[in-house]
Amino acid sequence: xxxxxxxxxxxxxxxxxxxxxxxxxxxxxxxxxxxxxxxxxxxxxxxxxxxxxxxxxxxxxxxxxxxxxxxxxxxxxxxxxxxxxxxxxxxxxxxxxxxxxxxxxxxxxxxxxxxxxxxxxxxxxxxxxxxxxxxxxxxxxxxxxxxxxxxxxxxxxxxxxxxxxxxxxxxxxxxxxxxxxxxxxxxxxxxxxxxxxxxxxxxxxxxxxxxxxxxxxxxxxxxxxxxxxxxxxxxxxxxxxxxxxxxxxxxxxxxxxxxxxxxxxxxxxxxxxxxxxxxxxxxxxxxxxxxxxxxxxxxxxxxxxx
Numbered sequence: 001x002x003x004x005x006x007x008x009x010x011x012x013x014x015x016x017x018x019x020x021x022x023x024x025x026x027x028x029x030x031x032x033x034x035x036x037x038x039x040x041x042x043x044x045x046x047x048x049x050x051x052x053x054x055x056x057x058x059x060x061x062x063x064x065x066x067x068x069x070x071x072x073x074x075x076x077x078x079x080x081x082x083x084x085x086x087x088x089x090x091x092x093x094x095x096x097x098x099x100x101x102x103x104x105x106x107x108x109x110x111x112x113x114x115x116x117x118x119x120x121x122x123x124x125x126x127x128x129x130x131x132x133x134x135x136x137x138x139x140x141x142x143x144x145x146x147x148x149x150x151x152x153x154x155x156x157x158x159x160x161x162x163x164x165x166x167x168x169x170x171x172x173x174x175x176x177x178x179x180x181x182x183x184x185x186x187x188x189x190x191x192x193x194x195x196x197x198x199x200x201x202x203x204x205x206x207x208x209x210x211x212x213x214x215x216x217x218x219x220x221x222x223x224x225x226x227x228x229x230x231x232x233x234x235x236x237x238x239x240x241x242x243x244x245x246x247x248x249x250x251x252x253x254x255x256x257x258x259x260x261x262x263x264x265x266x267x268x269x270x271x272x273x274x275x276x277x278x279x280x281x282x283x284x285x286x287x288x289x290x291x292x293x294x295x296x297x298x299x300x301x302x303x304x305x306x
Contacts, residue, residue: 003151015151020126023073026148031056037158039236040067044104049096052089063226065118066097072125079132083121083143087183117188118227124148137163138170140189190225199244207244209288213295214240218302228276237305240298241277248286252277253301262297
């Protein structure tokens with residue numbers, strides 16, 4: 001990536017990169033800004049367990065799952081081997097992770113509160129090798145790669161390295177590794193296909209229309225399937241969530257009670273009712289008729305959460 005500064009004579013000057021000297025620098029920046037960068041709650045730093053040291057332990061409040069974050073300033077490490085080793089460590093020591101959370105937060109977790117199936121590990125590094133980037137090309141890998149670069153004037157750039165469009169599952173090679181096989185039995189990365197499976201054709205069509213409409217509400221909206229719903233996010237912040245039913249869709253808009261301007265009254269306030277998605281407003285959708293109006297409501301969430 002190249003960054004330039006435009007001067008008052010319309011001339012470009014390339015902004016030079018200032019490399020990180022130590023992994024600790026990267027760790028300190030990320031831990032102080034974890035919510036802004038990754039949308040995660042910081043739990044603890046340098047968490048030691050069973051002769052392992054986890055750089056950063058975080059918690060994803062949307063999926064109710066733990067996230068391990070490791071920082072690398074070197075290219076000589078295996079994404080798959082190290083990633084699954086840490087995930088195996090967590091699954092074998094669940095009580096210790098819950099205790100670490102409880103000792104660092106006012107709210108206490110119970111074992112049943114945590115969805116271990118959506119656990120994941122994130123590697124953050126100034127650069128990854130081509131081999132490391134190719135190694136994550138599985139549709140259901142609980143591993144994320146993020147590149148961080150620092151430029152002059154303390155400008156930072158974070159880039160989520162996404163896998164190529166592949167259909168192969170990590171389970172195709174899991175038998176080559178006992179650790180991968182054991183972890184894969186408990187941790188699962190959910191996809192759009194998981195939510196669309198066994199749904200009537202007209203409901204899938206309705207979802208696709210709603211999906212395209214939400215993606216056109218603003219720039220850089222991403223799709224993030226979870227166990228219970230498909231989330232639409234902007235810079236790690238939820239805008240709206242969709243759950244597919246057999247006879248329609250449920251859409252949750254991520255605004256708090258009294259923040260939504262809904263003159264037609266199509267959204268139901270579910271602030272005091274148990275529900276899966278983020279936000280206090282829920283809409284049941286069974287046909288295409290009101291989608292244009294519904295997008296005006298989603299737009300409000302986009303503007304609030306971007």
